[in-house]
Amino acid sequence: MKITEIKAEKIKLELKEPLKVAFGVVPYSENILVKIETDEGLAGYGEGAPLPFVTGENIDSAAAALQMFQKVLTGMDVMDLEGIHSLMDRTIAGNTSVKCAVDLALYDIRGKMCGQPVYKILGGSDGRVTNDITIGIGKPEDMAKKAKERVEKDGYRVLKIKTGISVEEDIGALTKIREAVGPDIRLRVDANQGYTVCTAQKALKAFTALGVESAEQCLPAQDMEGAAFLRRKAPDIALMLDESIHSPKDAARAARLEAADIFNIKLMKCGGLYPAMKINAIGEAWGIGCMVGCMIESKLSITAGLSLAAAMKNIADADCDSFMDCKGAENMYRGGFTHEGDRFLLNDAPGFGLDIDF
Numbered sequence: 534m535k536i537t538e539i540k541a542e543k544i545k546l547e548l549k550e551p552l553k554v555a556f557g558v559v560p561y562s563e564n565i566l567v568k569i570e571t572d573e574g575l576a577g578y579g580e581g582a583p584l585p586f587v588t589g590e591n592i593d594s595a596a597a598a599l600q601m602f603q604k605v606l607t608g609m610d611v612m613d614l615e616g617i618h619s620l621m622d623r624t625i626a627g628n629t630s631v632k633c634a635v636d637l638a639l640y641d642i643r644g645k646m647c648g649q650p651v652y653k654i655l656g657g658s659d660g661r662v663t664n665d666i667t668i669g670i671g672k673p674e675d676m677a678k679k680a681k682e683r684v685e686k687d688g689y690r691v692l693k694i695k696t697g698i699s700v701e702e703d704i705g706a707l708t709k710i711r712e713a714v715g716p717d718i719r720l721r722v723d724a725n726q727g728y729t730v731c732t733a734q735k736a737l738k739a740f741t742a743l744g745v746e747s748a749e750q751c752l753p754a755q756d757m758e759g760a761a762f763l764r765r766k767a768p769d770i771a772l773m774l775d776e777s778i779h780s781p782k783d784a785a786r787a788a789r790l791e792a793a794d795i796f797n798i799k800l801m802k803c804g805g806l807y808p809a810m811k812i813n814a815i816g817e818a819w820g821i822g823c824m825v826g827c828m829i830e831s832k833l834s835i836t837a838g839l840s841l842a843a844a845m846k847n848i849a850d851a852d853c854d855s856f857m858d859c860k861g862a863e864n865m866y867r868g869g870f871t872h873e874g875d876r877f878l879l880n881d882a883p884g885f886g887l888d889i890d891f
């Protein structure tokens with residue numbers, strides 16, 4: 534089955550309220566949707582969510598990169614994922630969210646060819662995933678109020694708390710959140726590169742005492758040696774790397790340096806499900822667990838992230854919650870998955886099983 538045409542459409546996902554994280558405030562995301570058509574009439578859909586300070590792309594560069602792919606990928610066999618990824622990498626470096634959009638559309642087609650959902654195409658047998666929910670940076674008392682609401686009203690048992698601007702306020706917020714939600718709710722923090730080695734050690738000591746299970750990306754993305762140093766200094770809390778891990782090669786380097794307990798795999802950083810499976814395999818082989826995270830994404834790529842989390846034993850956690858914070862995103866497309874509280878269930882329709890057409 535050959536690729537005959539690649540079409541693109543832009544969508545704008547506006548957050549219900551801007552998300553404040555250590556590197557700034559995110560009010561919306563402009564994403565690229567890709568449709569790949571084939572000579573046998575099947576079509577697949579994928580999504581790219583460019584985030585300038587993480588992937589080095591924006592919506593305009595994403596559209597330009599896709600034009601380059603449209604020229605070179607037409608005529609290629611849809612099953613040739615290795616060849617298509619290799620050709621995309623030789624055509625343009627980086628641009629991982631656009632590569633992800635192409636990759637996801639190809640997995641959607643694979644599923645439709647086999648009459649199976651993507652989580653089964655990836656090797657899984659059970660479409661259930663427990664998802665977490667994210668609380669952005671705010672006043673500590675407001676964060677605690679939100680956390681309590683998410684637990685009591687929305688049924689979440691795992692909270693991811695954004696930190697990394699002020700270590701004192703972070704410790705204050707986590708103290709109030711722990712008081713508000715009680716001892717049994719799992720808490721994780723994500724500093725988004727906001728700490729130094731010194732402030733991170735102070736924060737990690739306090740977070741450990743509050744029963745926080747993991748801390749994500751304490752230091753700047755490039756400082757993997759620093760991450761390894763911190764991990765030796767704070768053995769009682771799991772340290773996760775996110776912005777440090779884009780490619781399988783990054784994962785291998787972090788593993789060799791013993792710089793992480795957990796990798797946060799994002800399809801937009803690595804270029805889709807195919808490279809994501811390689812990162813997970815490296816993690817599994819080195820005893821490093823994985824989580825699937827997300828950018829600001831619609832249900833399309835969120836379904837892909839959840840499919841990966843559902844399929845792989847080494848991926849114990851999912852942080853695929855961003856669509857819920859976007860205006861209208863819950864009902865933008867029918868299908869993909871359903872959820873009740875934090876229990877998500879992928880549907881068994883072929884491919885990603887979403888009702889999209891353009």
Ligand SMILES: [Mg+2]
Pocket residue numbers: 723725749750775776797826
């Ligand atoms: Mg993160």
